[in-house]
Amino acid sequence: MCGIVGYVGDDKSLEVLLGGLRRLEYRGYDSSGVAVLGEDGILGTAKKAGKLQMLVDELAQHPIANGATGIGHTRWATHGGPTDRNAHPHLGDDGKLALIHNGIIENFAELKAELTGQGETFTSETDTEVAALLVGRAYRDTGDLTEAMRQVVQQLEGAFTLLIMHQDQPGVVVGARRNSPLVIGLGEGENFLGSDVAAFVEYTKRAVAIGQDQVVTIRPDSVQVTDFDGSQVQADEFEIAWDASASEKGGWSSFMKKEISEEPDAVANTILGRVHDGSVHLHELDVFGDLLTGIDRIVVIACGTAAYAGMLGKYAIEQWARVPVEVELSHEFRYRNPILTPRTLVVSISQSGETMDTLMAVQHAAESGARTLSICNTHGGSIPRASEAVVYTHAGPEVAVASTKAFLAQVTALYLLGLHLGRVRGTMTTDAAADAVAELQAIPAKIAAVLPVAAEIAQLAHWMTEVQSVLFLGRHVGYPIAMEGALKLKELAYIHSEGFAAGELKHGPIALIEPGQAVIVIVPSPRQSREMHAKVVSNIQEIRARGARVIAIAEQGDAAVLPFADEVLPIPLAGPLFEPLLAVVPLHIFAMELAAAKGLDVDQPRNLAKSVTVE
Numbered sequence: 357m358c359g360i361v362g363y364v365g366d367d368k369s370l371e372v373l374l375g376g377l378r379r380l381e382y383r384g385y386d387s388s389g390v391a392v393l394g395e396d397g398i399l400g401t402a403k404k405a406g407k408l409q410m411l412v413d414e415l416a417q418h419p420i421a422n423g424a425t426g427i428g429h430t431r432w433a434t435h436g437g438p439t440d441r442n443a444h445p446h447l448g449d450d451g452k453l454a455l456i457h458n459g460i461i462e463n464f465a466e467l468k469a470e471l472t473g474q475g476e477t478f479t480s481e482t483d484t485e486v487a488a489l490l491v492g493r494a495y496r497d498t499g500d501l502t503e504a505m506r507q508v509v510q511q512l513e514g515a516f517t518l519l520i521m522h523q524d525q526p527g528v529v530v531g532a533r534r535n536s537p538l539v540i541g542l543g544e545g546e547n548f549l550g551s552d553v554a555a556f557v558e559y560t561k562r563a564v565a566i567g568q569d570q571v572v573t574i575r576p577d578s579v580q581v582t583d584f585d586g587s588q589v590q591a592d593e594f595e596i597a598w599d600a601s602a603s604e605k606g607g608w609s610s611f612m613k614k615e616i617s618e619e620p621d622a623v624a625n626t627i628l629g630r631v632h633d634g635s636v637h638l639h640e641l642d643v644f645g646d647l648l649t650g651i652d653r654i655v656v657i658a659c660g661t662a663a664y665a666g667m668l669g670k671y672a673i674e675q676w677a678r679v680p681v682e683v684e685l686s687h688e689f690r691y692r693n694p695i696l697t698p699r700t701l702v703v704s705i706s707q708s709g710e711t712m713d714t715l716m717a718v719q720h721a722a723e724s725g726a727r728t729l730s731i732c733n734t735h736g737g738s739i740p741r742a743s744e745a746v747v748y749t750h751a752g753p754e755v756a757v758a759s760t761k762a763f764l765a766q767v768t769a770l771y772l773l774g775l776h777l778g779r780v781r782g783t784m785t786t787d788a789a790a791d792a793v794a795e796l797q798a799i800p801a802k803i804a805a806v807l808p809v810a811a812e813i814a815q816l817a818h819w820m821t822e823v824q825s826v827l828f829l830g831r832h833v834g835y836p837i838a839m840e841g842a843l844k845l846k847e848l849a850y851i852h853s854e855g856f857a858a859g860e861l862k863h864g865p866i867a868l869i870e871p872g873q874a875v876i877v878i879v880p881s882p883r884q885s886r887e888m889h890a891k892v893v894s895n896i897q898e899i900r901a902r903g904a905r906v907i908a909i910a911e912q913g914d915a916a917v918l919p920f921a922d923e924v925l926p927i928p929l930a931g932p933l934f935e936p937l938l939a940v941v942p943l944h945i946f947a948m949e950l951a952a953a954k955g956l957d958v959d960q961p962r963n964l965a966k967s968v969t970v971e
């Protein structure tokens with residue numbers, strides 16, 4: 357959850373660290389700090405609770421010397437509240453070693469008790485300070501920072517990325533990772549470490565992903581990677597495909613606004629290069645050989661928004677490839693001893709590629725003999741690395757904490773998977789496949805046609821700032837969209853909201869309807885199913901009769917809805933299964949506009965972090 361950046365090079369550490377932290381702030385934003393080995397040979401540190409700007413202000417008031425070696429951190433609190441004292445870096449007991457940390461050290465209480473017994477005192481409530489004291493001691497014994505790191509990580513349990521530097525070791529930063537991300541950036545006469553490439557993309561496009569249980573030592577002119585035992589390992593270099601400007605706001609008032617405007621491109625870029633002669637070919641799946649015709653079940657694992665994408669994938673894959681699909685929240689999956697065989701394909705979905713719940717579920721699936729495929733937006737993330745194959749979504753970097761364009765790219769990737777499987781399993785006619793592909797390819801232009809309703813939605817949101825609760829109803833593929841709409845509204849506007857299957861209403865939730873209750877209904881296309889459409893229109897009448905205020909998202913020209921809805925937000929016509937890719941867009945805009953109308957920070961909602969690297 358925390359953001360980490362490390363630098364060795366010339367005397368510009370502070371610029372690199374603060375620039376990197378600004379790009380990483382989406383990961384955690386309740387406090388931040390830096391340590392720099394100044395030109396004067398003294399280790400200077402600054403740390404502050406609150407947004408990064410508080411640290412910048414602190415540095416303006418109490419400057420520290422710039423230098424050629426430094427580490428920086430932006431925190432999402434786990435152990436101990438977001439205070440100046442708990443912010444990172446933490447120091448060894450002689451004040452010469454600085455350490456920053458992402459993750460949770462699960463055995464910190466035992467280690468802390470041991471250290472306390474040996475006379476150490478603690479200045480914070482964090483698990484991190486334990487590691488700082490241990491590494492400081494190990495360095496005193498060994499005189500070697502890398503060796504000190506190796507000795508300490510072997511004592512730690514849990515998930516962590518650690519970076520350390522020492523006043524007596526100019527030009528050296530050492531990192532280590534277990535179940536938590538860390539990437540190297542390769543420069544000319546300078547090198548970088550970061551939780552993700554955003555930390556250093558301004559300076560270099562060359563990156564190396566560090567594997568599980570590895571230690572890395574960077575110096576201005578060298579990079580050395582070993583495992584925890586000290587054996588050299590070969591790390592793979594890759595090129596960062598996006599430009600630093602892709603993670604900048606670029607004139608938009610928020611990242612979320614920018615990212616919603618990029619939803620058409622997220623879909624188009626995910627399709628790009630994967631359709632040939634009207635059919636889908638995912639070459640990434642070649643590693644599975646004949647397995648794809650032999651699988652008897654697909655299990656999709658994901659969390660939050662990614663899980664809703666998975667639910668949509670179930671409708672499409674079952675329809676096109678005729679293979680049963682189950683969708684399960686990653687954190688529920690491995691604790692119930694799921695039935696997995698070599699004929700089960702486990703498909704994980706993750707924007708960040710680092711969600712710990714999903715990573716653990718993938719590892720469990722692989723250990724249980726299932727085959728693993730990930731759908732991911734982040735090159736070299738831990739989840740794709742733990743999977744046999746990966747289908748990358750090409751949504752570009754997503755900075756706003758709540759996922760928008762990545763959701764559309766995930767659904768697109770799942771639909772491509774369904775169409776690929778339909779082809780290789782022979783469950784779709786060529787014509788049906790070509791029609792579905794054409795529908796998918798038409799989606800970006802249709803989303804672009806939905807985006808201009810933003811002004812109308814902003815007006816609607818403005819009138820709704822006082823509402824206490826909003827319900828979302830959908831049926832069939834509209835159901836996951838109802839849940840996605842409700843999740844976005846909760847996390848951005850802090851308004852209680854629930855998504856229901858419309859058919860479930862009469863089994864309980866209708867008791868919530870009272871005069872004035874806002875209900876957003878995703879109306880299915882009458883062309884897809886007259887019956888389903890009629891049922892949802894009846895549901896609207898039922899809640900309207902009880903005083904609900906109804907906002908309908910319906911296909912353009914759906915006259916049946918007009919008499920019963922207070923507002924209708926029209927979406928273009930799309931083929932069966934494809935309308936969720938359009939219906940979700942007004943819901944993303946609605947949540948963002950309502951949060952903005954309430955004066956909230958839409959990019960960094962309270963209590964959240966972009967990359968959830970703790971279980």
Ligand code: F6R
Nearest residue numbers: 660661662706707708711758759
């Ligand atoms: C909601 C949201 C989260 C993420 C979830 C999974 O807007 O962003 O629910 O979808 O935390 O994250 P990833 O996709 O990174 O695994």
